[in-house]
Amino acid sequence: MNLKISALDYIQEVKTGNISAEDFVAATIERIQSVDDKLHAFLSVNDKAIDQAREIDKKIKSGQKVGDCFGMPISIKDNMCIKDSKTTCASKMLEDFVAPYDATVITELKQQDAIFIGKANMDEFAMGLTTEFSAYGPSKNPWNLDYVPGGSSGGSAVSVSAFECIASLGSDTGGSVRNPASFCSTVGYKPTYGLISRYGLISYANSIEQIGPFTRTVKDTAFMLNLIAGLDPNDNTTVDNKNEDYLSGIDVGIEGKKIGIIKEMMGEGIAPEVLSATKDAIAKLEGLGAICEEISLDMVKYSVAAYYTITATEAGSNLARYDNLRYGYDFPLEGYEFNSYISKARRKFGPEVTRRMIIGGFVPSAGHAGKYFLKALKVKSKLTKEINEAFQKFDFLIAPTVPILPFKIGEKIDDPISLFLVDINTVTANLTGKPAISIPYSISNGLPIGIQLIADSMNDKSLLQAAYALEQTVQLPEVPI
Amino acid sequence: MVSEEEIEHVSKLMRIEVDDHKEYVEKVHMMIDYFDILDSAGVDSEEISMPEIALSNLREDEHIPFDDKLIEKLNHYKGTYVRAPKMSS
Numbered sequence: 001m002n003l004k005i006s007a008l009d010y011i012q013e014v015k016t017g018n019i020s021a022e023d024f025v026a027a028t029i030e031r032i033q034s035v036d037d038k039l040h041a042f043l044s045v046n047d048k049a050i051d052q053a054r055e056i057d058k059k060i061k062s063g064q065k066v067g068d069c070f071g072m073p074i075s076i077k078d079n080m081c082i083k084d085s086k087t088t089c090a091s092k093m094l095e096d097f098v099a100p101y102d103a104t105v106i107t108e109l110k111q112q113d114a115i116f117i118g119k120a121n122m123d124e125f126a127m128g129l130t131t132e133f134s135a136y137g138p139s140k141n142p143w144n145l146d147y148v149p150g151g152s153s154g155g156s157a158v159s160v161s162a163f164e165c166i167a168s169l170g171s172d173t174g175g176s177v178r179n180p181a182s183f184c185s186t187v188g189y190k191p192t193y194g195l196i197s198r199y200g201l202i203s204y205a206n207s208i209e210q211i212g213p214f215t216r217t218v219k220d221t222a223f224m225l226n227l228i229a230g231l232d233p234n235d236n237t238t239v240d241n242k243n244e245d246y247l248s249g250i251d252v253g254i255e256g257k258k259i260g261i262i263k264e265m266m267g268e269g270i271a272p273e274v275l276s277a278t279k280d281a282i283a284k285l286e287g288l289g290a291i292c293e294e295i296s297l298d299m300v301k302y303s304v305a306a307y308y309t310i311t312a313t314e315a316g317s318n319l320a321r322y323d324n325l326r327y328g329y330d331f332p333l334e335g336y337e338f339n340s341y342i343s344k345a346r347r348k349f350g351p352e353v354t355r356r357m358i359i360g361g362f363v364p365s366a367g368h369a370g371k372y373f374l375k376a377l378k379v380k381s382k383l384t385k386e387i388n389e390a391f392q393k394f395d396f397l398i399a400p401t402v403p404i405l406p407f408k409i410g411e412k413i414d415d416p417i418s419l420f421l422v423d424i425n426t427v428t429a430n431l432t433g434k435p436a437i438s439i440p441y442s443i444s445n446g447l448p449i450g451i452q453l454i455a456d457s458m459n460d461k462s463l464l465q466a467a468y469a470l471e472q473t474v475q476l477p478e479v480p481i
Numbered sequence: 482m483v484s485e486e487e488i489e490h491v492s493k494l495m496r497i498e499v500d501d502h503k504e505y506v507e508k509v510h511m512m513i514d515y516f517d518i519l520d521s522a523g524v525d526s527e528e529i530s531m532p533e534i535a536l537s538n539l540r541e542d543e544h545i546p547f548d549d550k551l552i553e554k555l556n557h558y559k560g561t562y563v564r565a566p567k568m569s570s
Contacts, residue, residue, distance in 0.1 A: 100549055207532075233540045237532075302522040309516055316495070325565050330556040336566040343496045351504050354497055358488060358509050361495040363516070368483075372516055378524035416512050 001027035003163040004478075007072055007220040010166055014060070014070040021060075021071025025053035025115055028073045032118070032164045035481060040139045041158035043078050044086055045118040052115050059113075067113030068227060074109065075159040075168040078119040079126055080211070081200040082106050085116075089202050090134040091124045093328050093348040103200020104232045105169060105211055112227050117165045121155030124350045126171055126204045127315065128152050129179050129422050132413050133352040140409070141183060142481040144446055147406040150180030153214070157184040160214045162481050167216075167224055171201055173209040174307050175401075175426025178438035182401035182450025185440040185476060186214050187467070189221045190426075192457045193433035194239035196225075197232035203318040205311035206237075208430040218439065218468040222246035225460065239458070246461050254469045255289030257395040259453075264300035265399035265425045273444040278400045281441055281451045284473040285398070290466075295390050295397065299383035300428055304420050306383070307427040309363050309376035316360020319353070322346070355416075384432045391456040396466050399425045401438040401450035425452060435460045437467045440476055483513050 001023060005013065013019045029049060036042055046052075056071035076082065079089045081099035083106075088094045102110065109116075123133040131139040131154030139154040141147040142162040149158045153170025157180030160168050170177040172190040181188020189212045196211045203209075213224035225246045232238045261282060266275065282292050299306075322328040324345030336344065349357065363372035390397060403425055412419050429436035434457055438450035451470065455463035485506050492499045492506075499505040557564035 098554075100551060100554060101547075236534055236539055299522065302519055305516045305518045308512070309519070320495075325557065325563050326555070333557055333564060333566045338566050338568045339496055341566045343498050346497050351501075355505060355509050355512065357495060358492050358497060358499070358505065359512060361491045362483070362488065362509075362513060365491060372513075372519065374529065375519040375522065375524060376516075377529045378527040379519060379522050381530045382522075382524050382527050384530070416508055417515050420512075420515065 003027060003031055006217045007166045007215060007223055010072055011068070011070050021053040021056045021115070022050060025049050025071060025073050025117070028117060028165060035162055036164060038140060038145060039142055039158050039162055039481070040121055040137055041155040041162065041164055042075065042118040043088060043090065043121050043136055043155070046116055049073065049115050049117050056113050067111055069109065069112045069114035071113055071115050072167065073117040073165045074114045075118050075120045075156055075165040076106070076116050077122050077153050077156050077168070077170045079122060079171060079202040080106060080169060082116055086119065087202070089125050090122045090136055091349065091353070092135045093322055095329065101200065104197035104234060105228045106200065108228050120153065120159055120168060120170070123152035123154070123352070125202070125315070125319065125353050126152040126173055126176055127352050127356050129175065129419060130412070131155065132409060133350060135350050138409055141406055142479050143185065143406070143448055146408055147447065148183065148409050150183030150402070150406065152176040154180045156214050157181055157186055157188065160184070160186045160216060161479050167220060168214040169211055170214055171209055172212045172430065173205050173311060174423050174430050177212040177214065178401050178426050178436060178450070178452060179422070181214055181438040183406040183448060185443070185448035185450070185479065186216060187218055187221050187440065188212065188214050188438040188450070189225070190429055190436045191225065191229065192239070192435045192460055194237045195229045195241060195435070195460060197235040197238050199232055199234035205314040206318070207310070207314060208433070218464055218471045219247060219250060221437070222250055222464045241458070244461055246464055250465055250468045252465050253288060254285065254466050257290045257466065258393065259285060259290050259292045260295035260390050260394035260397045261292055262300065262397050262399045263294050263296045265403065269421060269424070270400065270403040271405055273405060274400045274403055274449055277442045277444065277449045278398070278451060281470060282398060285470060288469055288473070292398070295394065297383065297386045297390065297428065299379055299386055300424070302379045303383060303427050303431060304424055306376035306379035307423065307431060308359070308420060309372050310380065312356045312359035313364045313373055314360070315356050319349070319357055322349070380431045383428060387428065387432045387434060395455070396463065397454040399452050401425060401452040405444060405447045405449065429454050433457055435463050437463060439467050439470050441474055443477055482517070483510065485510055488513070
C-alpha cells in the first residue's frame with residue numbers, strides 16, 4: 001500500500017475502487033505502530049478507525065452517498081474536541097478530559113467521511129515552538145530524530161511528513177502550523193483570521209489564533225479549506241467566504257503579480273542556508289513572471305514582544321478557568337481551603353504554561369499595562385497599518401518561514417529569548433490577521449527549509465495559487481524514515 | 482526593569498506557587514525584560530484599533546439545549562451545583 005499519496009490521489013484511488021478505505025487505514029495504523037515509538041507524533045490513536053473505514057467501504061459498494069474524504073485518515077492536534085474522545089492539550093491538567101461535543105471542524109470533517117486516526121502531540125496548551133513542552137514528551141523530527149519538529153503543532157507535522165496520515169489539523173497562534181510545517185517539510189496553512197471556526201478549539205489567545213491544515217501538497221490544503229472554511233453560528237469571529245472554491249483555478253500562475261520581500265525577515269539572525277534558499281525561491285518566482293521588490297515593515301522587530309505580551313494576557317484569562325472544579329484534573333475536596341485547592345490544581349500545569357500565566361497576570365496589571373499590554377496593542381495596530389499599506393502595492397509578501405534550520409532537541413529549551421526569536425517571521429500574519437502559508441522548499445544538510453508567502457485578508461484563494469506556482473518548481477527528496 | 486519580588490507577588494495573586502525560583506521567577510524575569518524593547522517602538526501616539534462585531538451579526542440570545550447533563554461529567558457536584566472546597570478551613 002502506497003501511504004505516500006496525496007489526499008486528492010487517495011480519494012481518486014478509493015473512488016475508482018483501486019484501493020479500499022479499510023486497507024489504507026489498516027496500513028496507516030501499521031505504519032503508526034512501526035514508527036511512532038521513535039517519532040511520538042501521537043498522544044492517542046483511534047482504535048475504531050479500521051471499523052469506521054469498513055463502514056465507508058460498505059457505503060461506497062452499496063452506492064450510498066459518500067462524503068468527499070472517502071475515509072481519508074487525518075490526525076487532529078490534541079487541542080480540538082472530538083466527542084467522547086480524550087482531549088488533553090498535552091497537559092497533565094486535562095489528562096482525563098473526555099470532550100462532550102465536537103469542534104465545528106470535526107463536525108464538518110465527519111460529515112465528509114474523514115477518519116480521525118489519532119490525536120497529535122503538541123506543546124502543552126499550544127505554548128511553545130518545538131513540542132518539547134508537551135507534558136508527555138517531545139515529538140521527533142522525521143528528517144533527523146535528534147532534532148525538534150517545530151511546534152506547537154509538532155505532532156501534526158510529523159504525522160503528515162512521516163506518512164502516518166494524509167493530512168492533519170493544527171492551530172496557529174504565532175506560527176504553530178507554519179513553523180513545524182517548515183521544519184518537517186510539509187505544507188502548513190494559517191488562514192485569514194475568522195476563515196475557520198474555532199468552536200471546540202481549546203482557547204489560548206482567541207484574538208489571533210486560527211485552525212489550519214497540514215498536507216503534502218498545496219492542492220490538498222485547498223481541498224481541506226473547501227471542507228472546513230466559512231461561517232459558523234457558534235463562532236462570531238468567523239467570516240463569510242461565500243463558499244469559495246479554493247481548488248478551482250489553483251494553477252493560474254503568478255505572472256505579473258507583485259511580491260514584496262520583507263527586509264526585516266531577511267537580515268540579522270538568518271541562517272546562510274535559509275537566506276540562500278529564500279533568494280533562490282525569489283529567483284524562481286521571478287522566472288515565473290512575478291515582480292519581486294524589497295519592502296520594509298518597521299514594526300516587525302517589535303512584533304515578537306507584542307505577540308508574547310498579547311498572547312500571555314489572553315492565556316492568563318483563558319487558563320483561569322482551570323480551577324479543578326469546572327475544568328481540570330480531579331482530586332478530592334476534603335482537607336483543602338479554596339485558595340490552596342486551586343494552587344494545588346495549578347501545579348498540574350507544566351513550566352512553560354505556568355510562566356506564561358504569570359506573565360499574563362503581570363503585563364496587563366495596574367501599573368504595568370501602559371508599559372506592556374497597551375504598548376503591545378499599539379504595535380499590533382501600527383504593524384497592521386504597515387502591512388495594509390504594503391498590500392496596496394504588492395499582491396503577496398515573501399520571507400523564510402523560520403529564519404534558522406531545525407535545531408537539536410534540548411538546544412534552546414533553557415533560553416526563552418532565543419526561542420522567542422524563532423517566531424520572528426511568523427507572528428506578523430497572526431497579529432495582523434493575514435493568511436500565510438509555508439511551502440516546503442529545500443533540504444540543507446538533511447534538514448528542511450520552508451518558504452512563507454503572506455497575502456491580504458480574504459485573499460486565501462490567490463495565496464494558494466501563488467503557493468502552488470512555487471511548489472511546482474520544487475523537487476524534494478523523500479523523508480528518510 | 483521589573484523586580485523579582487513583583488513577579489512573585491503577581492504569581493501569588495494568580496494562585497500559582499513558584500517553588501522553583503530559577504524555573505519560574507528568573508525565566509519570567511528574563512522574558513519580561515525582553516519586552517522592554519516595546520519602549521523603543523515609538524508607538525505612544527498610536528491609536529489602538531479593536532475589531533468590532535455588529536450586534537446584528539451575533540446569534541440570537543436563546544437557550545440551545547445540550548443533549549447530555551454536563552454537570553454529571555464533574556467529579557464534585559450536588560444537584561445542579563458545582564461543589565467547591567470551603568473558603569476557609
